Amino acid sequence: MHHILDPRRDQAFAPKRCALAIMTKAPRAGIVKTRLQPPLKADEAAQLNVCFLRDIAAAIVSAGRESKGVAVFTPIDCEADYVNILPSDFILIPQRGDSFGERLMNAANDLLRGGFESCCLINSDSPMVTADAFRQAVVELQGADNRIVLGPSDDGGYYLIGMRKAHRRLFEDIDWSTERVFAQTLDRARELTLNVHVLPKFYDIDDAMALWRLCSELLDEKSDDVAPATREFLVELVGRDGRERFCPSSVSS
Numbered sequence: 617m618h619h620i621l622d623p624r625r626d627q628a629f630a631p632k633r634c635a636l637a638i639m640t641k642a643p644r645a646g647i648v649k650t651r652l653q654p655p656l657k658a659d660e661a662a663q664l665n666v667c668f669l670r671d672i673a674a675a676i677v678s679a680g681r682e683s684k685g686v687a688v689f690t691p692i693d694c695e696a697d698y699v700n701i702l703p704s705d706f707i708l709i710p711q712r713g714d715s716f717g718e719r720l721m722n723a724a725n726d727l728l729r730g731g732f733e734s735c736c737l738i739n740s741d742s743p744m745v746t747a748d749a750f751r752q753a754v755v756e757l758q759g760a761d762n763r764i765v766l767g768p769s770d771d772g773g774y775y776l777i778g779m780r781k782a783h784r785r786l787f788e789d790i791d792w793s794t795e796r797v798f799a800q801t802l803d804r805a806r807e808l809t810l811n812v813h814v815l816p817k818f819y820d821i822d823d824a825m826a827l828w829r830l831c832s833e834l835l836d837e838k839s840d841d842v843a844p845a846t847r848e849f850l851v852e853l854v855g856r857d858g859r860e861r862f863c864p865s866s867v868s869s
Contacts, residue, residue, distance in 0.1 A: 618687075618695065618698060618699070618702065618704060618706055618707065618708045619707050619708070620695055620708045620709075621707055621708065621709040621726075621730065622710075632731065632732070632733045633681075633682055633683055633684045633732060633733060634682060634683040634684070634732065634733060634734045634735065634736065634753075634754040634757055634758075634778070635683070635684055635686045635707075635727045635732040635734070635735040635736065636676040636679060636683045636684065636685055636686065636736050636738060636750055636753075636754070637686035637687070637688050637709075637723060637727060637735055637736065637737055637738060638669065638672055638673070638676075638685075638686070638687050638688065638738050638739075638740050639688050639711070639719070639720070639723065639737055639738065639739060639740060640669060640687050640688065640689050640690075640740045641689070641690055641691075641740070642689065642690070642691060642694035642697045642698075643662045643663075643665040643666045643669065643697065643701070644662055644697070645658040645659045645661070645662040646658045646662075647662070648661060648662055648665045649661035649662065649664060649665050649822075651822055651823050651824075652664070652821075652822075652823070652824065652827055654824070655824055655827070655861055655862050656827075660853065663849060664846070664849060665740065666701055666845075667743070667843075667845040667846040667848075667849045668740055668741065668742075668743040668821070668846060669687075669698075669701050669702065669740055670701060670702075670845040671743040671843040671844065671845050671846050672738065672740065672742070672743055672745065673685060673701075673702050673703055673706065674844075674845075675745060675746060675747040675749075675750055676738075676747075676750055677703060678747035679747045679750035679751045679754060680751055680754070682754050682755075682758075683750065683751075683754045684707065684732070685702070685703060685705070685706040685707070686706060686707045686708070686709060686727065686735075687702055687706055687707075687708050687709070688709050688710075688711050688719075688723045688737070689708055689709070689710060689711060690710065690711040690719075692710055695708055709723070709726060709727070711723065712726070715792075716792045716793075717787035717788065717790055717792065718787070720737055720777070720787050721782060721784055721786075721787045723735075723737055724737060724779060724782040725782040728779075728780075728781065728782055733757075733758075733780065734754075734757035734758075734778060734779065734780045735778065735779065736750070736753050736754070736757070736765065736776050736777065736778035737776065737777050737778075738750075738775065738776050739774075739775045739776075739820065741775070741820040741821055741822050742769065742775040742818050742819065742820050742821070743821070743830075743843040743845075743846045744818050744819070744830070744833070744842065744843055745767070745775055745776070745818045746816075749767060749776075749815050749816055749818070750776075752815060753765045753767070753776060753778045753813075753815060754778075756778070756813040757778050757779070757780055761811055762780070762781065762809075762810055762811065763779075763780070763810055763811035763812065763813060764777065764778060764779045764783075764786070764805055764810050764811075764812055764813075765777070765778035765779075765812075765813045765814075765815060766778075766798065766801060766802070766812060766813070766814055766815065767814075767815035767816070767817075767818065768798050768814060768815070768817045769798070769817065769818060769819055769820050770817060770818070770819040770820075771795060771819070771820060771822075772794065772795030772796060772797060772798055772799070773793075773794075773795070773797040773798055773820065774797060774798050774801065775818055775820065776815060777801070783804075783808055783810070785804050785807060785808055786801060786804045786805065786808070787804075788804070789804075790804075824862075827862055828862050828863055830846070830850070831850055831854065831859060831862050834846060834847045834850055835847070835850060835851065835854060835859070
């Protein structure tokens with residue numbers, strides 16, 4: 617069973633490592649990955665989200681002993697949803713806050729206050745992010761200077777933000793879910809005179825076009841080490857329905 621952290625009660629729960637923390641919504645049909653419906657059905661979208669979580673968690677585990685896997689989850693009381701999804705040594709911590717920015721800020725604050733030396737908040741939409749990228753983030757946050765780490769996404773957002781101190785300003789006045797998120801976060805870092813290390817770019821799978829790209833890359837990729845859970849699920853779907861089902865009209869026309 618996972619250790620469930622109550623940030624209002626638990627103190628110094630973590631070793632002095634870097635928390636690699638997935639921001640996650642319980643993978644329930646009709647709740648997650650709604651922008652992938654269609655081409656996916658609600659239950660398929662939820663199962664794909666499960667595969668994303670498994671692949672991201674596996675990359676986190678492979679990142680090394682200087683880090684610790686965490687899931688920052690919502691809604692409250694959904695802990696059982698993760699029993700057969702995340703490794704048993706992951707720590708679970710509930711999300712707090714109304715807006716997305718508040719949830720990110722509170723997650724960073726709870727993790728650092730709880731004893732982690734640094735933390736990285738990671739989205740659950742990018743199963744192609746590698747263990748090397750996570751490892752690089754951990755190493756960069758071991759420096760003595762005041763810095764943050766950002767992992768840019770193709771759509772102008774970021775898949776990871778890492779820090780040694782919870783800077784509220786990093787999450788204020790950000791146009792979330794737009795192509796301006798990464799640039800605006802860089803602006804906030806400059807305001808705070810923070811050094812910024814930029815990781816390799818990856819992409820989110822949050823619409824039909826990105827799903828088509830994922831299918832094309834994973835099904836043609838020769839290495840089974842890349843997002844294996846996601847690959848296996850897509851192979852099953854394509855084997856049953858054909859790849860054309862996932863081809864957006866803008867590509868097929």
